[in-house]
Amino acid sequence: MDLDELRRRALRIHDLYDELNMQERGRVWTREEFMLGFMGDAGDLAKLILAQEGARSARPDSQAALEHELADCLWSVLILAHRYGLDLESAFLRTMEELEKTISARLDRVGPEER
Numbered sequence: 001m002d003l004d005e006l007r008r009r010a011l012r013i014h015d016l017y018d019e020l021n022m023q024e025r026g027r028v029w030t031r032e033e034f035m036l037g038f039m040g041d042a043g044d045l046a047k048l049i050l051a052q053e054g055a056r057s058a059r060p061d062s063q064a065a066l067e068h069e070l071a072d073c074l075w076s077v078l079i080l081a082h083r084y085g086l087d088l089e090s091a092f093l094r095t096m097e098e099l100e101k102t103i104s105a106r107l108d109r110v111g112p113e114e115r
Contacts, residue, residue: 003089010078031083038076045069 018028029037048066050056059065081088 006074007078007082007088010075011082013075014079014082031080034076034079034083038073038080041069041072041076045073 021028045066047056048059048062048069051058051062052066078088081091
C-alpha cells in the first residue's frame with residue numbers, strides 16, 4: 001500500500017468521524033481538536049514504548065497495542081496534513097533530503113577515523 005492509498009483510507013475514516021460527530025454533537029472536529037487527538041495518541045504511544053522497554057508495566061497485548069497506537073498516530077498525521085492542505089509526500093522527501101545533507105556534512109567534518 002502506498003501513501004496515496006493510506007491517505008485515501010485515512011480520509012474515508014475522517015469522513016465517517018465527521019458524519020458520526022454531526023449526528024452525535026452537531027459539529028465536526030476542528031483542526032485544533034485533531035491536533036489534540038494526535039497528542040493523546042502520542043502520549044499513549046509513549047506509555048507503550050516505556051512498557052516495551054521495561055520502564056512501565058507491560059500489557060498482555062502490548063504488541064497489538066503498539067501497532068494500534070502507531071497506526072492512530074499515522075492516521076492523525078495524514079489527516080492534519082490534509083486539513084492544512086499539505087503535500088505530505090513532497091514534504092517528507094524534501095525533509096529527508098535536507099536531513100541527509102545536514103547529517104552527512106556533520107559526519108564529513110568529524111571524519112571516518114573519529115566515527
